[in-house]
Amino acid sequence: MVHVYSSQGTEFVRRVGKYILEAQDEALRDDPKAHFIVGISGGSLVKTLYEALVQDQEFAPKVRWSQWQLYFVDERIVPLDDPDSNYGAFKNGVLNPLAHRDGHLNLGPTVFAINESLVNGGPAEKDQLAKEYAEELPSSPFDLLLLGCGPDGHTCSLFPGEKHRYLLDLKEPVAHVSESPKPPSDRITFTLPIIEQASRVAFVAGGEGKKQVMHQIFDKHDTSLPTARINSLIPTKVSWFVDPGAWQLVQTVKPE
Numbered sequence: 001m002v003h004v005y006s007s008q009g010t011e012f013v014r015r016v017g018k019y020i021l022e023a024q025d026e027a028l029r030d031d032p033k034a035h036f037i038v039g040i041s042g043g044s045l046v047k048t049l050y051e052a053l054v055q056d057q058e059f060a061p062k063v064r065w066s067q068w069q070l071y072f073v074d075e076r077i078v079p080l081d082d083p084d085s086n087y088g089a090f091k092n093g094v095l096n097p098l099a100h101r102d103g104h105l106n107l108g109p110t111v112f113a114i115n116e117s118l119v120n121g122g123p124a125e126k127d128q129l130a131k132e133y134a135e136e137l138p139s140s141p142f143d144l145l146l147l148g149c150g151p152d153g154h155t156c157s158l159f160p161g162e163k164h165r166y167l168l169d170l171k172e173p174v175a176h177v178s179e180s181p182k183p184p185s186d187r188i189t190f191t192l193p194i195i196e197q198a199s200r201v202a203f204v205a206g207g208e209g210k211k212q213v214m215h216q217i218f219d220k221h222d223t224s225l226p227t228a229r230i231n232s233l234i235p236t237k238v239s240w241f242v243d244p245g246a247w248q249l250v251q252t253v254k255p256e
């Protein structure tokens with residue numbers, strides 16, 4: 001069963017924060033010196049992470065950042081300081097405010113970014129960039145993947161539609177995507193095998209702009225959408241955090 005939680009505002013952010021801390025504590029329980037291995041999306045998730053893990057007075061001190069190893073489940077192939085970079089958004093939205101929180105220097109996570117020297121190359125360099133990112137991945141499965149859901153049902157940079165259907169069949173853990181329907185056009189993305197192996201997968205989705213796609217995912221079970229496909233592949237490992245704006249058309253599932 002896929003778990004669905006619907007709440008709004010501060011409650012929404014705190015539910016996400018509580019879930020992340022549970023995943024962190026579970027991963028570090030048996031070996032307090034272990035790493036918590038996390039993959040994050042870009043987009044609206046970054047603001048939620050800031051509010052839940054940096055701004056929240058109760059949760060912030062409980063985040064063991066120095067033990068986090070953090071990867072991007074997808075990345076746009078642009079320089080790291082480009083406004084479209086997922087790394088750049090996370091740096092500006094979470095790492096920088098974290099570093100200066102409470103007036104002293106705080107240690108952040110170990111962050112794995114793409115090889116920036118390849119971003120202006122041709123298709124071969126972009127394929128190489130995906131291959132190199134795959135080589136950086138941990139040897140054990142991810143403890144947690146925090147995913148977004150676009151209004152078209154995409155997650156990571158796994159897009160729906162005929163042209164990108166092949167992405168759902170790929171076996172390599174990281175793929176180069178060209179001609180993305182959402183700019184920028186060139187990206188890398190985690191693929192389904194790596195998502196399926198993760199211990200926990202959470203989707204975080206808010207706003208009215210996502211109400212139609214939620215209906216497609218939860219009422220219509222449209223598994224041509226990468227998000228719905230993940231629900232059907234690993235239902236017991238998936239949780240959804242959705243706000244009432246996004247949830248308003250769903251009729252067949254009652255949030256917990």
Ligand SMILES: O=C1O[C@H](COP(=O)(O)O)[C@@H](O)[C@H](O)[C@H]1O
Binds near residue numbers: 075147148155
């Ligand atoms: O392009 C992307 O979009 C998705 C969804 O973003 P959101 O702003 O609607 O939450 C995001 O999860 C992905 O990482 C990003 O590259």
